[in-house]
Amino acid sequence: TPDVQLVLGAESFPPKPRDGHKGRFGTVLIVAGNRGMMGAARMAAEAALRIGAGKVIVATHPEHAATLAIGRPELIVHGLDAATLLDELLAQADAIVLGPGLGRDDWAKQMAARVLSTQLPLIIDADGLGFLPPSAAMNSLRIMTPHPGEAARLLGCTVAEIEQDRLAAARALRDRFGMLGVLKGAGSVLFLPDELRVCGRGSPALATAGSGDVLAGMIGGLLALGIVPSEALPRAVCWHALAGELLAEQSGAWGAVASDLFEPIRAVVNGRANG
Amino acid sequence: TPDVQLVLGAESFPPKPRDGHKGRFGTVLIVAGNRGMMGAARMAAEAALRIGAGKVIVATHPEHAATLAIGRPELIVHGLDAATLLDELLAQADAIVLGPGLGRDDWAKQMAARVLSTQLPLIIDADGLGFLPPSAAMNSLRIMTPHPGEAARLLGCTVAEIEQDRLAAARALRDRFGMLGVLKGAGSVLFLPDELRVCGRGSPALATAGSGDVLAGMIGGLLALGIVPSEALPRAVCWHALAGELLAEQSGAWGAVASDLFEPIRAVVNGRANG
């Protein structure tokens, strides 16, 4: 169909502006990380920093609030017992990532409900997808990032049906849930308001735990930088794919872990992937 | 005897399939890590990721559940008070590693009993060996990984007797406990249903705390990838040995620690040990 485009790359960023201070590069709020899933929140948060966001705040389960920043001290971390405490953090955010390791319990439900009531640019990933209303009109500030299993649950069909016609599944997700997004997997399908795009790049190094959290954080970082969702989404998907290729080239695809992506992401964003 | 074979290597993996997503590469459940022994669980878990498993879940003592993932955020970690809570995690697992740092107390006993009642591919290592029934018919989905001290306890003899005839000890372990396995130490002896193999490679760099936890995790990762135990065991033992050689070559055998093995493991698995 004429509305599908094959995408093979994305330009690296122009040089970072010299007159900027961290406030100029935006603040991402990551709402993520239920018990046992601190790492998903951490990886999404670090990805937002690594793509250039000025500041990243994590709203997470109180269990690990005091420990999440140990490995990445640049993060600001708040353990929230109740979603009402989100209000103060939402007031500081330029973009939100909802979902990595969020879980499906009552705590998760409350957090998701509060976030879904805002009008900020928002990525909904992983467990966050389970809290979407069954249908919605197009809101071009929102981006969803399901993998085929999540897409199947959302569309009430099987994974095999999703994989059989990925373009149709992408259109169905867009039309039913009223947002932009990407159907992940080899040959990611991006669905934008007026067209579909297929990402022709990528690497099996990306087929590993946490890789999706990193992608969600990357999109969040670009939104916080002020890039519109219809540009931020394809850019992040391409850079994630290229970073995976670079990682596989440097040290092999087997046994790469998601944290290994941060350096390649920086190389791609700064236009140094070939140096 | 004709059923003994000397093994000097294992081929690296073929390229990681391009069309895979993390689900295709399996889920390992690590049941490990009593008080004070969080590190053993962490090292087995990371080894499973580093050999290529798609996802690793750790079921561990509640004391450090909130902290175990700090250094490796790709891990999903659950602190379990009681073994009944294992059921939900077992339902997600393709293979299990039982034992690293498990301890011998009541908590350990309960965890071991629940795991030993499943029919999933299973590695039993370290303290997990203390919970084996005194004898069993051959179950070719199970692998045991004792060092000579553990073998002596299991067979009711001295370490000197084990070392005097390692081949006989290996046969006795197989025949009594009804599973595949490896008797560790310089010149590891693998016992498979129909033959013994002696691994002729290795390095004293491997004679360090945590090295066995890494081997157990490697085997677990291969089982989760769908490789049958009789192939996964020799492959993991060889790659562990070759990774130790590579580490010693790169930075010396004295003072290497088990975490230093992760990069050499990746190099060996990806066929880059000579580059």
Next chain:
Amino acid sequence: TPDVQLVLGAESFPPKPRDGHKGRFGTVLIVAGNRGMMGAARMAAEAALRIGAGKVIVATHPEHAATLAIGRPELIVHGLDAATLLDELLAQADAIVLGPGLGRDDWAKQMAARVLSTQLPLIIDADGLGFLPPSAAMNSLRIMTPHPGEAARLLGCTVAEIEQDRLAAARALRDRFGMLGVLKGAGSVLFLPDELRVCGRGSPALATAGSGDVLAGMIGGLLALGIVPSEALPRAVCWHALAGELLAEQSGAWGAVASDLFEPIRAVVNGRANG
């Protein structure tokens, strides 16, 4: 005006004295890190070590006292419930950094009040600035490090007004609050008792979360080494700027995080930035 000077660099240190022991290189006390902001304390503390201080003690919120040193075991960390417990630590300090991630609650207020009652060389950064008395006579042992937003709050004007005449703002801060300092941002303005200086170096890599914490720690380290505030301040600002340039040159300005500065700082201080 004749009292403004453009500064483009600072010499690296002479070789570290051979006959020194750690006591000779001074002790920095970092009073910082309320709930959720452990990382700010950690980054200021590590920066003090990385510039050469002999010993760094962190007085922080009890919530994360047991975890702050995990990533940097050279730090001594005390969780303080009440400011009275500061006395023993103040007795060991040669210089103090007050403020990174301090917060604005009662705990922060108590800590700030106790620190502001001492006569030790003192850097007041970030949230610490909110506890300054409205005016004071010149105390040349004190240094303030506001960014434009903080300067605007302190002077009761808008950020735009600050940016419109940064030199005037710097003079106003000095004259009202009675201390040396730096008005941060591209083209940092240093205010010393008798002159202003503008730092002509720097990089957008520094426009990231935690970068200011690192600068505060660097100044603290130099004060603890016995360097007078009017020399320590310009030296730290220059080295911070040069370290940012080096980092951007090495791996790009986008996505650099503040912890990435530690190695470049060492290179600059040791005169190895070109090697």
Next chain:
Amino acid sequence: TPDVQLVLGAESFPPKPRDGHKGRFGTVLIVAGNRGMMGAARMAAEAALRIGAGKVIVATHPEHAATLAIGRPELIVHGLDAATLLDELLAQADAIVLGPGLGRDDWAKQMAARVLSTQLPLIIDADGLGFLPPSAAMNSLRIMTPHPGEAARLLGCTVAEIEQDRLAAARALRDRFGMLGVLKGAGSVLFLPDELRVCGRGSPALATAGSGDVLAGMIGGLLALGIVPSEALPRAVCWHALAGELLAEQSGAWGAVASDLFEPIRAVVNGRANG
């Protein structure tokens, strides 16, 4: 005097034996780390591993028992409320390091008393020195590692008096406290039963927080390997000095932190300091 010898180096180790398993390389017990001083325990413990000990157990304050191993998962860590719990750990130890970050409170006192009642090879460092009996007959299994400040307290004199005649101070420490040891500082003086030696190597990179903890751990590792104290002490002091030189050469002496020593230690021990 004829009993003083200048020492300029120590041979690296012969190749690590191929037939060893971790038990052959001994177990070090580190009794260290009161509240706020977890890092001292961690650094001594890692140093013991890095010099080649097969296994390291840390007995530490319960406050951080669950977190100490996060950064070095190869460590086995026990939080002890009372010294009676040490008995089980002492039974596994080949050598003990007492003191880094031990503190001077009642918990520390109990721990020290229990350790000082054993007959195992023992290093007494830092706060551990405060619990020595006022005099003792020579016990050639014990090693003390005071810096000049600690030596002055032990001998009831001033630091200036210590520094004025370091050889005499070393002899006095040996004769009064009945053990081998090293008086640290530039030109460390080793006191052995029948002679003194002065270490003519070293670097100001070693004048930093945690450097002494690393030295104590190194000696502990050598003792656990079965090396006699009169050989282990000079060897560890020399290697520590050479590792400091190598570190300064590689990246400069200013701003080096104690953890930076681990890689140079391995290089020196494995005879790769020039490669």
